Amino acid sequence: MIRSPFYNAPVQDYWQGRTDGTDPDMLRWHQVVQCIDLGKENLPALQEEQKGIVLVGFASDEGVRRNKGRVGAAQGPLVLRRSCAAFPVHFDGHLLIDGGDINCTGGDLSGAQQALAVTVKQIIEAGYLPVLFGGGHEITYGHASGIYDSYQQSAIGLINFDAHFDLRQPGAEGASSGxxxxxxxxxxxxxxxxxxxxxxxxxxxxxxxxLFDTADALGVMHLPGEYFHHLKRESLFRNLHLFVDSVDKIYLTTCLDVFAAAFAPGVSATAYNGILPDAVFLECYREILYSGKLGGGYR
Structure with a gap:
């Protein structure tokens, strides 16, 4: 159970949408999601061969504010839940849990990130996959820290779809979304x-x-947006497979500003020349998901 002043229980009313029927092949997410107050209950025990996902929101604008960006990301978890509510169910027999939110209250970003790391670790220890809804990209430190803590003997690979490295050193206000x-x-x-x-x-x-120099000094592998094109597809996937093969577990995160402004107009830093959410991106994303190494995901 989560004992933290940063934790808020899930709200069942967020999960509403179209209902076609109650037969198993007609169900949508809002009909099967279980809202569990992790401050009062443990996650249900998974049966043999059963898999489970726990959705957790990280409602924070503080990192974006410190990074001199456009705030509003704290509403992301609510909007994403509502956007997913009518998705059809294609995971018969598996569990989908809404585990509530970690909120950055009082501007205490460090405290919220620590609470998030503890939450992620507890979800993994229960045998579930944590999938997080942000929030600004300050979600990364708390989420990935929980994965590092959970797999202390494993090589953790961080994969970030992003226009930015987010390798800045903290400034006078401390950590930020960058x-x-x-x-x-x-x-x-x-x-x-x-x-x-x-x-x-x-x-x-x-x-x-x-930032490019910092990335090189840290041995960061990076590919520019122009690689998400059929002419460079072979090189993109060769490098992706090389990275995935070199690690045991993967933390996957997608910052929406990686996409062209036409597809992500509400982000803090729009990119006129960002990548497209097309077949090349989706194939790349699925390669990571199907690797069997995913330790946690954020969108």
Whole structure:
């Protein structure tokens, strides 16, 4: 159970949508999702061969605010739940749990990230896959920290679909939405763990030369947005497979500003030349999902 002032229980009313019927082949997410207050209950025990996903929101604008961005991401978990509610069910027999939100109250980003890390670890220990709804990209540090803590003897690979490296060093206000991967690299340095990071969709005009130099110094593998094109598909997937094969577990995160502004007009930093959510991107995404190494996902 989660004992934290940053935790809010799930709200069943968020899950509403079209109902075609109650037969198993007619169900939608809002008809099968179980809202469980992790502050009062444990997750249901999974049966043999049964899989489970726990959705957790990270309602935070603080990292974006510190990063001088456009706030509003704290509403993301609610909007994403409502967007997913009418999805058809294609996971018969498996469990879909809404585990509530971690909120960044009082501007205490460090406290919220720590609470998120503990929540992620408990979900993994219960045998479930944590899938997080953000929130600004300050979600990365808390989420990935929980995965590192859960798999202490494993090589953790960080895969980030993003126009930005998010390798900035924290400023006067502390961590922000742009510092998560630098923080994780620093944690790895201090604990003696190898740092594996693959950034996909990087834009040159979204990152300073210092950030490119930092990425190179840390051994970060990165591919620019132009690789998401059929002419460079072979190179994209060759590099992706090379990275996936080198790690044991994967933390997967997608920052919506990786997409072209026409598809993600509400993000804090729009990219006119971002990638397209087309067949090449989806194939790349599925390669990661089907690798069998996923330790946690964020969108």
């Amino acid at each position: 510092t998560g991967f630098w923080q994780l690299a620093e944690d790895c340095r201090q604990t003696g763990r190898d740092f594996y990071y693959l950034a996909l969709g990087i834009q040159q005009n979204s990152n300073t030369r210092r």
